[in-house]
Amino acid sequence: MEPKAKQKALRLLTNGMYVLTARSGEKFGAATVTWVSQVSFKPPLLMAALRKDGSVFQCLADSGVGVLHVLASDQKDIAQKFFAPTKSENDLLNGEPFVRAKNSAPILTNLPAYIECSVVDLNERLGDHALVILEVTNCAFLREVEPLTVTDSPWEYGG
């Protein structure tokens, strides 16, 4: 397989950009993620492919719950904050304010929509990312936005 053709073809796949958060006891996990899709209507399920060494995956695996946040197209600065390792101080998560969701995971209050989820399946054996299947348990839609996509960002993740 020609590596350049592979990279160019795979980078034509369209993905959004999200911040996924989770919490296990006093440990927080939060990361900007892109490999996400709905995968079922009934029950409503999402798939997220996550770095196995990341704090979000660890906290999701431990606690079984998380929150997926939609980023607006003008929130690249917030996306950038969650590329860094997770840090909680002064009631901020990587510098962003949060509250506790019904499921106890952190909700980032500056983001325009979020989806509370429970882990229903977790598969680490297929590739270099863990595949996590999440059932939607609660949603909030706070304001109309254009969602941030990988195409509209300065970043790439795929290929």
Next chain:
Amino acid sequence: MEPKAKQKALRLLTNGMYVLTARSGEKFGAATVTWVSQVSFKPPLLMAALRKDGSVFQCLADSGVGVLHVLASDQKDIAQKFFAPTKSENDLLNGEPFVRAKNSAPILTNLPAYIECSVVDLNERLGDHALVILEVTNCAFLREVEPLTVTDSPWEYGG
């Protein structure tokens, strides 16, 4: 969970639009699909969530191979053709010309990029769609395009 908030939040997830094809003996499967994402770099893996009663899922499950095609933003008419049941006649698949891929699945020659794949995992028990994990075996990038996304189409699939 408030149904309207759920629908509005889930429809902020960003997805592309693709045509997925497969073949089992003389039976063809082809459908426009949106719930697709890369899920691993090494090996390169994709996830597709597919209707369990569809011809593509049946042919993929039988043959173990398929081809995912990227649609260009000006190819909504081709996307529309593959909402209909799969029909092969006069060397056309739903009216679109095709050739046989290395893996023997049909390649639609009007589409700007495609990814040949082999099924590495298949899970029908999680929701109302089957989750198929595909390993990328060959790619072709034929021309630069803006890929078609659900947002830029007249359709919705999610919520």
